[in-house]
Amino acid sequence: MTTCRLCGSSNLASVVDLGATPPCERFLTSEQLDEEEPSFPLHLRVCTSCWLAQIPPLITPxxxxxxxxxxxxxxxxxxxxxxxxxxxxxxxxxxxxxxxxxxxxxxxxxxxxxxxxxxxxxxxxxxxxxxxxxxxxxxxxxxxxxxxxxxxxxxxxxxxxxxxxxxxxxxxxxxxxxxxxxxxxxxxxxxxxxxxxxxxxxxxxxxxxxxxxxxxxxxxxxxxxxxxxxxxxxxxxxxxxxxxxxxxxxxxxxxxxxxxxxxxxxxxxxxxxxxxxxxxxxxxxADFSANVTRVRLDLLRFLVAMEEAGKSVVGYGAPGKGNTLLNHCGIRTDLLPYTVDRNPYKHGRFTPGTRIPVLPPERIAADRPDYVLVLPWNLKAEIMTQLSYVAEWGGKLVFPIPRLEIVEVNS
Missing domain, CATH: 3.40.50.150 (Vaccinia Virus protein VP39)
Structure with missing residues (x-):
């Protein structure tokens, strides 16, 4: 991308480069797991003429x-x-x-x-x-x-x-x-x-x-x-x-x-x-890219530590934002065996890029994990209510952004 899509200026400055990821809502069926999956650069820049922050328009609406x-x-x-x-x-x-x-x-x-x-x-x-x-x-x-x-x-x-x-x-x-x-x-x-x-x-x-x-x-x-x-x-x-x-x-x-x-x-x-x-x-x-690296490292350190300690961690939610996080952090089924979502459309599918299974929410109560990583962190209050039952077995919720937070919930 060489010019701003709003004002046409060539004065674009890098804010953060997240590498290349698949489109965030292209959840895969089991039949697609062995097929080629396209990925596209995800590089945020800001125009210093009109101050529009933007990524390259590589995928059409x-x-x-x-x-x-x-x-x-x-x-x-x-x-x-x-x-x-x-x-x-x-x-x-x-x-x-x-x-x-x-x-x-x-x-x-x-x-x-x-x-x-x-x-x-x-x-x-x-x-x-x-x-x-x-x-x-x-x-x-x-x-x-x-x-x-x-x-x-x-x-x-x-x-x-x-x-x-x-x-x-x-x-x-x-x-x-x-x-x-x-x-x-x-x-x-x-x-x-x-x-x-x-x-x-x-x-x-x-x-x-x-x-x-x-x-x-x-x-x-x-x-x-x-x-x-x-x-x-x-x-x-x-x-x-x-x-x-x-x-x-x-x-x-x-x-x-x-x-x-x-x-x-x-x-x-x-x-x-x-x-x-x-x-x-x-x-x-100026500091945004370094702060992104801190979020990534904190989440990976937690997941690796829980794996080494024999603690179970599963996901809650399969939002588009979650797929940016999972792909940027390189999180796959060895660290997060599955996530759940209330949307039946996604059940039986797999997250783009990371290939993590998406299951119905009832799976959490059946498996009683030690920690639940909440991917739609923006719905924190709603999800803490929805997941209050994890307190029955001492489970805790993990919110990755803006900084790693481990939360005990009341049943």
């Missing part, structure tokens, strides 16, 4: 999202988060039965089902056929397509302009930022709102959340770089909320450039926090 392994509704906390957002947005924007809400990358309808329940007209735009079918089965109108300026215009022509366009956890997933942003502008009414949730680069850097760097995520945003990206498509950022989701996210509120008001005080505050952390210059990125 069509390769990843036509058939997708992630279903949002399997996380209870994520469904609750979506409901809270819908309730707050309805109040904030005075949405009613005459309103129209569109969600881009609507997955299995985890969010829009709350819009449907309020009697508000809505439409999901979801490129993955399998999860889109699940949404329609739940009564959420869903169009199977990728968002672009032309498809956004088609939706607007067919359904009318949207009072609210939601794009949660998708703004990092598209290599054509400008075209996608123009698609958002095409969808939204001239006096409407766009709400975007995306992981905050500030918390990624500060908390060494390097496992969220994977091929589905083409870029990583500060509020400063998000403002630049939105402007490229005719939208202006006017407000920002800090969220706890995914270890630390930002909710961006944008409007068509023609109706933009003043920036909110909390947006100005977050921009100042980023500047103080050095993320609008190279100094804020």
């Amino acid at each position: 069509e390769e990843t999202f036509t058939e997708y392994a992630y279903f949002s509704s399997y996380s209870r906390s994520w469904v609750d988060h979506a409901k809270s957002f819908v309730d707050a947005a309805v109040d904030r924007l005075a949405l009613g039965r005459d309103s129209f809400v569109v969600e881009v990358a609507s997955n299995d309808g985890y969010l829009l089902k709350h819009v449907v329940q309020q009697g508000i007209r809505c439409l999901g735009i979801e490129p993955s056929r399998n999860v889109g079918e699940a949404a329609r089965a739940e009564g959420v109108p869903t169009s199977t397509t990728f968002l672009s300026e032309s498809s956004g215009s088609e939706v607007r022509d067919g359904h009318g302009p949207a009072d609210l366009v939601v794009a949660n956890n998708v703004y990092a997933h598209i290599p054509d930022i400008v075209g996608f942003t123009k698609g958002l502008r095409a969808l939204v009414a001239d006096d409407g709102w766009v709400s975007i949730e995306v992981q905050h680069l500030l918390t990624l850097i500060n908390n060494v959340q390097y496992d969220t760097i994977y091929h589905e995520h083409f870029q990583y945003y500060t509020v400063e770089s998000a403002r630049n990206a939105l402007d490229s498509g005719g939208l202006s950022l006017v407000d920002v909320e800090l969220l706890d989701t995914h270890g630390g996210s930002i909710r961006l509120w944008a409007r068509p450039r023609e109706v933009t008001g003043e920036q909110s005080a909390r947006m100005v505050d977050v921009l100042e926090k980023e500047k103080a952390a050095g993320l609008h210059e190279l100094s804020g990125y």
Whole structure:
């Protein structure tokens, strides 16, 4: 990669090089274990002109999202988060039965089902056929397509302009930022709102959340770089909320450039926090690679020590982020014999690259391991409740990020 995908600058500086890994959601069937498995470089760089952090666009969204392994509704906390957002947005924007809400990358309808329940007209735009079918089965109108300026215009022509366009956890997933942003502008009414949730680069850097760097995520945003990206498509950022989701996210509120008001005080505050952390210059990125190495070594030392001591360690969860961690650390079945996941789609499959079996969650209670390595560490509170039963045999939970933490749970 020689130029920035947002501004075209050639001023790209290395942040961390994680080697080469397979795509994080390409879970293998048993029949695929003896087949060749492609891997791609995973090297994060930052543009010193517009401050967009990015990886090379080596995998197209069509390769990843036509058939997708992630279903949002399997996380209870994520469904609750979506409901809270819908309730707050309805109040904030005075949405009613005459309103129209569109969600881009609507997955299995985890969010829009709350819009449907309020009697508000809505439409999901979801490129993955399998999860889109699940949404329609739940009564959420869903169009199977990728968002672009032309498809956004088609939706607007067919359904009318949207009072609210939601794009949660998708703004990092598209290599054509400008075209996608123009698609958002095409969808939204001239006096409407766009709400975007995306992981905050500030918390990624500060908390060494390097496992969220994977091929589905083409870029990583500060509020400063998000403002630049939105402007490229005719939208202006006017407000920002800090969220706890995914270890630390930002909710961006944008409007068509023609109706933009003043920036909110909390947006100005977050921009100042980023500047103080050095993320609008190279100094804020200088220690990240060394901190990644520390996380890797701490986890490997623990797993090797437990193997030598005859203690059992298994995994919990099979998220995309977990596969970055497992591959970067070189963890395979000798140190982690299996992981479990609540999503039946992944049962009987194997993690990409490391070939670790994914089993149903009930396996943990049957085997009673000494330690459970939690790969979706961002759902810590939810998972500590789900795994409280490991206390029955004195089991402990292990969280690898931002630093290795061994936690006793109460049954």
